[in-house]
Amino acid sequence: MIPDFQSIMLPLLKSLHDGSTKNAKAIRTDIISVFKVSEEEQQVKTPNGKQYLFYNRVAWSISYLKMADLIISPERGLYKISDLGEKVLINPPEKISVKYLKQFPKFYTNRNPIRDKTDSLNDEEENVEKTPDELIESGVHQINNELANLLMNQIKACSAYYFEKIVVELLIKMGYGGSDIGNGEVTKKLGDEGIDGVIKEDKLGLDKIYIQAKKWENTVGRPDIQKFVGALHGQKSRKGIFITTSSFSKEAIEYVNNLDVVVVLIDGQRLTNLMIEYDLGVSIKDTYIIKKLDTDYFIEE
Secondary structure (H helix, E strand, C coil), rough: CCCCCHHHHHHHHHCCCCCCCEEEEHHHHHHHHCCCCHHHHCCCCCCCCCCCCHHHHHHHHHHHHCCCCEECCCCCCCEEEEEEHHHHHHHCCCCCHHHHCCCCHHHHHHCCCCCCCCCCCCCCHHHCCCCCHHHHHHHHHHHHHHHCCCCCCHHHCCCHHHHHHHHHHHEEECHHHCCCHHHHEECCCCCCCCCCCEEEECCCCEEEEEEEEEECCCCHHHHHHHHHHHHHHCCCCCCCEECCCCCCCCCHHHHHCCCCCCEECCCCCHHHHHHHHHHCCCCCCCCCCCCCCHHHHCCCC
């Protein structure tokens, strides 16, 4: 189990108790040993997939201990225990938490330099197990989940033909067909022979991707995929995308994995996530920019 950042702080401080100066990698190695963090757990990423969760939590533990002046950074990227930190370890608490760090004057002034000292951290913040990065990502994830539900409700209210247009436009926005809307088309409403849309991958249309788009409530099974594969063979094509507002059965997924043609399955959840990612049917409400310190700026020649 990956420990939360508050649980990491006391073992982290103890790892520097011998007076050594360590970099973040060495500190992580110590924490891995204490909590028996597995290789698999070390590879777990935060919801946005840009950071390793364990690394992020160790980094925030270091940051909080620095704000309380329990550890110091004598050089860039290196850390050692402070005299105050040594005093804490003479009679250490069971756990160093955000609430525990509030007793140190430097913690408050370093963390809230422009706020009045009486404006203390609230209980919810003291007890939280997630780092600030995780809280931001969790909030964004929740907002996107709610947006995805609203999107799906709108999609289900559309006609089947309009849904096919949405699907083709999404694939164009994703870069298929050279991002040229003219390279995507919805087939005729009748007599499409199992093909709902076509994307031309090149200007001359020598290579095409065929699409099946089904606005269904029921699970898409293997027979439905087999019919689509038959339609691909009829077009002498080896590329197809099957998109539905519902989901795919286990048998359908297993069938696709063993085909001699490439068929990509996109269910309702992935569809709405892609629409949000590529700004289709949604607009930007607010933009928040999270910045980090540019340490290279402060290097003197």
